Amino acid sequence: MYHGSSLRGCDLNDEPGSQFSVSERTDTELVNAATAGDAQAFAELSRRYRGVVTRFAVRMVGNRDDAEDVLQSAFLRAYRALDRCREPSKFGAWLYQIVANECRSYVIRRARRERRIVRDELQLRAMATPAVVDANDTLDDVQYALDQLDIDQREAFVMKHVEQLSYEEMSEITGDGISALKMRVKRACARLRELLEEAYDV
C-alpha cells in the first residue's frame, strides 16, 4: 500500500490545514467525473499531482523541455486509462507509476537515437564534497552525472534520494522487490561517487 504523504489521495484526512481544502472534490469524485468526460476534472487532478511528479520527470529525462513533453504524454495516457484505475482514491500513486514508465520509455528510446553527447569530464566539479553540492551552478553537472547511470539505477536513486520515497513506496510504484531496489540505489551511489570523484581528481 502506498503511504507517501505527497501522493496521498484527498478522500481521507481532508481536515482544515491539510494540503487540500475540504471544499475540493475528492480524487475519487474527480476520477469519476473525468471518466464521464469532464476534461476540467482531469485538469484538476493534473494540478493536484503535477507538482509531485514534475521534479521526478525532470531528473529522469535530464531537462525541463523534454520532461514537459513526457508529462503531457503520461497524463494523456493516464486519462485514456482512467477507467482502469482500480482505486481512484490512490490516483496519485497510480499516476506516479504511469509517469515513471513514460520516463523510462522516453529515455530508452532517446538513447537509441542520440549519440550520447560526450562532455568534457573537466566540466564536472567536485560533487563528492559537501562544500560545493549546494551551489546552484552545480545542478547541471550533477544532473549530467545522473544521466550517466543506467535507467534502473537512475530511477532508484531519484526516487530514494531526491523524492525521498521509502523502499516500500518505490516497490509499489515500480513493481520491483525491495532487495533489488536497495541494490540499485547502492550501485547508483557507487557509480555517482566514481564519476564525481574522477572529475574532482582531474
Add this chain to the structure above:
Amino acid sequence: MSDNARDDQRFGDRVAQVLRTEEQFGDDFEESLVVAIRAERPIRSKLVRRGPVLSPAWWRTPRTLRVSPLAGLAYAASLAAVTAVAAVSAAPTPDTALPVTMVAQTRTDTVTLVRFVFVGRAQTVSLVGDFNRWGAEQTPLTPSGLDGMWTASVRVPQGRHEYAFIVDGKRWVPDPTAPTTSDEFDTRSSIVTVGS
C-alpha cells in the same frame, strides 16, 4: 545499518541536495492537456465498442479473445499449433527476419496472458513494452524448438500497449504484422490491444 550503508546514505543525500531543487511548469500545462483530452473520444465510449472478434486476417495481428480459463488453455494449445504452422509457412529467408506476434490469451479480471512470437534469425530476442517498463532484460523470448521461432508468454493488463522486440541485444524490431506507432524520434513500436 552498516557503515557502508550509512556512508552511501550520506553521500546520496549530499548529492541529491542540489537535485531537490523544485521544478514547476506553468498553468498552460493544464490548458494544453485539456485541449488534447477534448480531442480524445470519451472514455466510456471505448467501453461499449464492439466489433468482430476475428477478421479474415486474424492470424496476422494480436487479438484479444475472451474465453474461460479452461477453454483458454485449450485454445492456447491449439493456437500454439497454429502459430507453429504460420511460422513454418512464413519461414524467413537467410537475410530477413520476420517477426510475427501471435496472441493466445487466458483472461482473468485484470490481466491476460499474451503469447508473443518472433520468427527470424537471432542469437537472442527479448520483448520490451510498456507492460514490462521497457526493460530489455525483463522478458527474454526462448527458442520454441522450431528453427528461428522464439516465444514468450506475458501477463498484460487490459488496454492498449506498445511493444517491440530487441534482437541480439541491440536491434529494435517492431512487429510488421501489427499496427505500429512512431514516437518523437521516429522509432516505430507495435501496438497490441488487450481486452475491450
